[in-house]
Amino acid sequence: MSIAKKLNIALIGSPNSGKTTLFNQLTGLNQHVGNYDGVTIDKKTGTMTYQNREAKLIDLPGTYSLYPIAEDERVVLNSLLNKKGSDYPDIILFVANAANLKKGMLLLSQLMDLNIPLVFCLNMKDLAEKRGYDIDIIGLQEKLQIPVLYTNAKKGDGIDALRKVIFDNTRKIGSPFRMSPSRIPTWIQEAKKVTGLTNDYATTLALCDYQRSALFDNAKRQEIESLIQEKQFNKIVTEVEDKKARLSDINALLTSVVTKDSKSNITISDKIDMVLTHNVYGTLILVIVLFLIFQGVFSLAKYPMDQIDLGFGAITAYLKGVLPDTWWQRLLTDGILTGIGGIVIFIPQIAVLFGLVALLEESGYMPRAVYLSDKLMSKFGLNGRSLVSFISGVACAVPAIMSARSISNKKERLITIFVTPFISCSARLPVYVTLAAFVVPEESVLGIFNLQGLVLFSLYFLGFFAALTTSYLLHKYFKTEDKSYLTLELPAYQVPSYKNVVVTLIDKTKIFVFNAGKIILIISIVLWFLVSYGPGDKMQQLEEQALTTITTENHDVVMRDLAAQKLEHSYAGRLGKVMEPAIRPLGFDWKIGIALITSFAAREVFVSTMATIYSSASDDVKTIQQRMREQVDFVTGEKTYTRARSFSLLIFYVFAMQCMSTIAIVRRETNSWAIAIAQLLFMTGVAYVASYVAFNYLF
């Protein structure tokens, strides 16, 4: 039996309509996450099957109307207007929340006017019944002239019937909802020639959004601009009048097909909200929730991260044992495997963070958290959702920056991404712990508080302060035409769909591994080269010299000293010496310069680099501290790691963007190397100035 051509089905609906759950039901795990061209918006596609037929199901971003405000809404419009695009649908599957039918009807009415076959799925039937709604589905179907079905996507009810109806209706175009001649420009035929579109309403929508639409190049935009000016077309008036007219028709329609019993409206959601949105209790609960996220990312991810670390260490050791000691073995073990390990080790933190955030989203709590924190965050040019990024950043900036995608305002999102790396992440902790001992002694304050612990806390506070200050300055000095708005719908609470949570965290992890991962791997290999090779044959001479002095008794000591000498004469070491004049004002020498270069791969590499530089017998912090305490300046005879120098180095790590993974993810999320590099330069500049002040003036 032959298999018919694969259909394109666009799954469209407003936020909180159960679209994601429906998508997961229809496709199972047969999904793929990609990217829409030119924007950092995930593109989810999946394969839906029915009998011998297959269809590509495209989960378009949630939107309230086809007059887009944000980029994700624009993606929906572009997909529906671009007949030549790979995503142009053969049929639209529209999903609405049966308990809030009116909310989705505006969008449905617009879709009906695009002349594309349409199936209407009324989801969350159980919720509608609980709220006392009774919808005359037959009457609705007669009035709209399109198939209308009930589903409960969470339980899987109605899914099989939905598949059948979709595949049976791919050629049936229903009547348009509203093609009022008074709202379509009289010069529409002329506009259709200019835009290249064939549908009157599609053309009207394109005229309202041509400046930002991906459909048109600059030349076409200018042509449309001329036409609009000539005809004095006002897009705002057109949009408002169109929506008002549709809503009027929708209200009349719903009056005839929807009844609601007159019982009390107070639902469980309302009762929960009395506590969760309370100014005092709600805020306390929010703090607890955020603390649990923070703790969760640290503690739940720790064990798998340790296992990954051990695993890669074991694989590396095994390969070093069985493979010949050649350049390609070292590239494989110290370059590629280290790079891959550096990517994989983030997976537990990303999975835990996005799993927890997805739980909050699925339950309906996230909008409440945004509501409670919005006032404070907006003072700094941020959004309530930025708080999730900040708290997550205490564990790791990588998933924290990824979580900023939920912020729809571009400026707020960019500011959040820009400042999040200032938050002291878990990778900084080994550096802080190592150096704190040189800044303050290990004693207590008031008999209770550990002085070094207080110093660590103040470092975290310093990072948070830098983040808020930078946000404030960026907010004040970078103006944008885009208005910042909240206008946040608070959906009913519901039991999270664990399938959705798992699918979400798999998707986010894939995005990180396959996108940012590429950049991290390349930089890892470059860093490996810089520390493994040096100019001339000095490295080889050092090895030969070491072989002449090595014995069974002094083997370990000689090998450690050899490692330190090779590092000094490597390209990284040479770079450290070249950089020394620039970093000397901060109190740093070339050895610290090497550590700054190598810890660019990951901040915690600072500790192992110091171990190598000072020929430490192990990476144990106490051992390294002891070796560092023994270091003296050969010219002055003074201790190398004075309080001033240690403090300067601590401050540098508080502010500097010493993390290639963060740069990679910023590039991915902003689609811009310019922003990632500007951020790197800015944070390095702040770190430099702060360290200079700390070294020269504070002690």
Next chain:
Amino acid sequence: MDRTADKLKVNDTCIIESFNDASFTGRFLSLGIEPGAEMTVERIAMFNGPRIVSIGGLRFALRQEELKIIVVR
């Protein structure tokens, strides 16, 4: 002078009359916040933060700046 929604207190109920900023009107209409709908203020966040309002069976969080756009009676 027009009365705007930012002046409302908790438990105040009113009817939305119009909007005085055309650039926000489209957004409000998309969400079902439309003239003629009944609006009740349920909660005001700390430090004069956003309000939770119920309109037509739906609940929204709106900032002061957004409520100033909604003319009510």
